[in-house]
Amino acid sequence: MSSTDNVDIYKKALYMIFSQSDVNSNMTSIFSTIEDYMWLKLITISPNTNYTLSSLQDMVVKECGPHHFCPPGKISLLYFKLLLFIQKFEMAIDYLMSDHMRPFKLEGIHYAIVLHEYGVLREPEGDAVNKLPLLSSLPSNNMKKDHLNFVYLIREYVRGFAHIYPEDAIAYYCLLDTQFKREYIQRLVVETRDHHLLLGQFKNQTYVPGMLEKLGFSPVEIFTIMMNASKDYDKHSLIDKALNLLFLARQYNEINQLKNKQTIDANILNIMIRELSQLQVLELPQQRELLHMADRIQKENLAFEPTPAYNRFEKLIQLINFFQIQSRDPVQALSIMRSLQIVPFHHQDVKNCVDRYYHELSEGIRRRVSEILQATLSCLERTTNRISKGEMRAIISSLGNFSNQINSYLQPHIHRQIIDMQQRLINH
Numbered sequence: 001m002s003s004t005d006n007v008d009i010y011k012k013a014l015y016m017i018f019s020q021s022d023v024n025s026n027m028t029s030i031f032s033t034i035e036d037y038m039w040l041k042l043i044t045i046s047p048n049t050n051y052t053l054s055s056l057q058d059m060v061v062k063e064c065g066p067h068h069f070c071p072p073g074k075i076s077l078l079y080f081k082l083l084l085f086i087q088k089f090e091m092a093i094d095y096l097m098s099d100h101m102r103p104f105k106l107e108g109i110h111y112a113i114v115l116h117e118y119g120v121l122r123e124p125e126g127d128a129v130n131k132l133p134l135l136s137s138l139p140s141n142n143m144k145k146d147h148l149n150f151v152y153l154i155r156e157y158v159r160g161f162a163h164i165y166p167e168d169a170i171a172y173y174c175l176l177d178t179q180f181k182r183e184y185i186q187r188l189v190v191e192t193r194d195h196h197l198l199l200g201q202f203k204n205q206t207y208v209p210g211m212l213e214k215l216g217f218s219p220v221e222i223f224t225i226m227m228n229a230s231k232d233y234d235k236h237s238l239i240d241k242a243l244n245l246l247f248l249a250r251q252y253n254e255i256n257q258l259k260n261k262q263t264i265d266a267n268i269l270n271i272m273i274r275e276l277s278q279l280q281v282l283e284l285p286q287q288r289e290l291l292h293m294a295d296r297i298q299k300e301n302l303a304f305e306p307t308p309a310y311n312r313f314e315k316l317i318q319l320i321n322f323f324q325i326q327s328r329d330p331v332q333a334l335s336i337m338r339s340l341q342i343v344p345f346h347h348q349d350v351k352n353c354v355d356r357y358y359h360e361l362s363e364g365i366r367r368r369v370s371e372i373l374q375a376t377l378s379c380l381e382r383t384t385n386r387i388s389k390g391e392m393r394a395i396i397s398s399l400g401n402f403s404n405q406i407n408s409y410l411q412p413h414i415h416r417q418i419i420d421m422q423q424r425l426i427n428h
Contacts, residue, residue: 330379
């Protein structure tokens with residue numbers, strides 16, 4: 001081809017671009033890549049000619065197809081790029097997710113997310129989403145067009161790691177519309193082994209938020225997910241998990257609504273022990289509901305045997321009673337504390353109380369020993385007229401020996417308070 005011919009053909013290309021005419025001319029000799037050729041075709045599309053985007057799409061998809069741009073046995077992104085050029089976004093993602101393009105499936109997922117976020121994907125809606133494959137041809141504006149099932153794409157991708165990396169799974173589910181986001185997150189909550197990781201918990205009297213809260217879910221949304229998941233557990237007779245969620249939601253009255261009540265007894269004690277240990281962090285109405293439930297367990301007995309778990313449960317109830325009455329009835333409060341045997345009232349009880357502290361008491365009670373000692377000392381100071389000086393000195397001495405042996409676990413002022421009280425008794 002002569003230089004004159006070259007100039008003429010470039011002039012012709014410019015003429016085609018500016019006039020948007022003669023679009024069927026063969027211009028392949030002036031392009032080094034197929035992408036440049038496609039850009040020329042895109043530029044020459046005009047509503048004033050018969051050459052439309054549909055014409056270009058038919059040429060790439062129907063006349064050529066993927067094998068024209070990617071020979072058998074090879075893997076190339078060229079056809080995918082061309083589908084993006086001609087705005088066949090749904091087909092582009094489906095191609096990248098095909099078995100032939102297996103090495104690029106991860107890219108396919110995230111290209112789909114970008115196109116979804118920009119709102120350029122046609123997606124099926126409603127209940128049909130759960131039945132349709134990844135790509136389907138559905139009516140749109142009186143003609144059938146490709147629709148990409150974005151919900152299906154995310155669901156199938158997340159399925160492979162949801163239980164190993166639930167935080168990542170939730171982040172992907174958050175890309176879906178509200179209906180499906182709630183459905184799949186609720187399903188993840190139902191299937192997870194660690195509700196606290198997703199929904200939060202009280203730990204060492206401090207609230208630790210879960211993943212849902214960290215990702216911006218409102219308290220109402222989290223509460224709805226918990227309640228729906230607990231109903232699902234109850235429906236499938238998974239009472240221990242239903243109970244855990246109801247306690248986590250602080251919905252103690254709902255426990256009476258569970259359908260499979262006969263299996264509650266075997267699971268509720270340990271949960272009650274955990275909840276009663278956190279009683280002081282609850283709001284007053286929740287405290288009342290929890291204590292009412294504990295009272296019902298005691299009165300109805302629920303066929304409990306005197307197991308270690310039930311003994312711990314009763315000990316917690318007694319301890320709660322101690323704190324509730326110690327300000328108005330110190331004599332009765334001291335009687336309760338003597339029966340609990342958490343702190344010694346006689347010299348011979350010191351060793352047993354120390355052993356019990358390290359080996360028998362629950363974590364919830366051990367954390368409160370400083371408060372227990374302080375409240376006991378307060379009760380003793382208000383009952384000096386009812387206890388002889390000799391007995392009072394013996395009690396304070398026993399408490400001092402006990403606090404010395406667990407001093408590293410006490411608040412610093414407790415031991416000083418015991419010493420001060422001993423000194424006052426000596427000087428009195």
